[in-house]
Amino acid sequence: MSDTAQQTGLAGASPAKPTRREIYEASVRRRSNRIALFSTLSVIVAIVLLIPLAPGWEAVQRSFFNGRVFAATFPGLAEAFLLNVMIFAWSAPLIALTGLAIALCRDARAPALFPLRMFGVAYTDIFRGLPVVLVIYIVGFGIPGLGLPRPWNSPYIWGTLALVLVYSAYVAEVIRSGIDSIHQSQRSAAASLGLSDGDTMRFVVLPQAIRNVVPANMNLFIALQKDVALLSFIGPVEIFRQAGVYKSLYANFTPYVGAALIFLALTVPATRYADYLMNKQNKQRS
């Protein structure tokens, strides 16, 4: 507060002429940039020159990096990816809400709510303890197997439910860690004003807790975006399954590389952004 005001005041007053220290730091920075550039270039050159020397390179290039197959299948893959995006788009809000509800169950303190708390504990233990793909199989094949009428036998519904079950358990744990990270003095201050426990949670603790765990939750949602591909095992023709179809059609693996590129185009920027948020928060805290 007063410190930062002073610091910015100093920075504003710094002379236009660089100080001795600034000159020194600039020269160190230039030197490390040169070294980094040189070592990166050497590695790239080594890869580009050395890999094609491997005995199986030509075969690999034909079956994984085939330009003709790539061009023919990429639009179809991109279209199939829209289904991933849609499944993601309707499961993400459900996951956020369920995760929040489970986190609040686990935090319930009143004795009457003890069953809720037990439920919260059991829920997070079970769904964090199972491989996602197993839950997708059990829920995705098991429930429609009850002989439900259309549309209730759709693998979209039950596949999505499986993702919601698993991911909300993780989101609940992240939110709970956020709730735990709010200092006791905040609850004290709210209690001292005569706020109820519920209002204290809703207006004082949760808004801060959720803000603190935005980066961690973003990482979970990035993982979710990838795991949507697992639904292909129970039917929906999303990008991974579409790539499999093309692979059989062209007898070539290039469609998988195309699918990988499409995933990366989305997940890499999202991951960078989550890291950026995380760094920003760490800096604010220290």
Added chain:
Amino acid sequence: MNAKLSLRGVRKRFGDLEVCKGIDLDVAEGEMVCLIGSSGSGKSTLLRCMNLLEPIDDGEIWLDGVDIAEPGLDPQPIRQRIGIVFQSYNLFPHMSAVENVMLAPRRTKGLSRADLMPRISQLFEKFGLADRMQHFPDQLSGGQQQRVAIIRALAMEPEMMLFDEITSALDPELVGEVLDVLRELRQQGMTMVLATHEMGFARELADKVCFLDAGMILEQAPAEQLFSAPKEERTKAFLARVL
């Protein structure tokens, strides 16, 4: 005896550590009582017991003739009647100053922002913060934050106020502005209990000063008397150290 708040034999322990060892204290309507004593003597704990932030283990706390330490009593309405301000401000960092102040009256008294605005902007004005209402805590100096915390407690229109070393975290040049707020409240006749290290301030304004030592009130007397003619050896030693 017509006390606003009376403590009788108040005991509080944390595990094996007994922090209040049978405290008796009377605070009359409109009176200002200061608690002094070295760090760890139990001043904060005593204040937190007074508005039921800490449940006491034994003893009675009478507020206007009602024992509020009765086990099983709902503490919420009592806390609304006794405001407390902490050393570390404890503002809600995700809310502007005015939202910090309005939250509790809105939620507990069902008042709308519009209902509250006239009275609350008056409070901000009175304490020199009229132009800071929309600022967030991290945009305010320590002294400003502490004044917002005081306004937040006052907005509940409490019958009495507790202050726990509210100037101890402040830079020396900011202490004065917060003490001025206390002077102002004193003039209005607010009943107050303060834990403080500001001996000059206690001497100037307190009706009564209590010296706490290891969880007991070793000596209590009118301010002038306690500072100029302390009876107990330990009080003398403490005053010699801090004055």
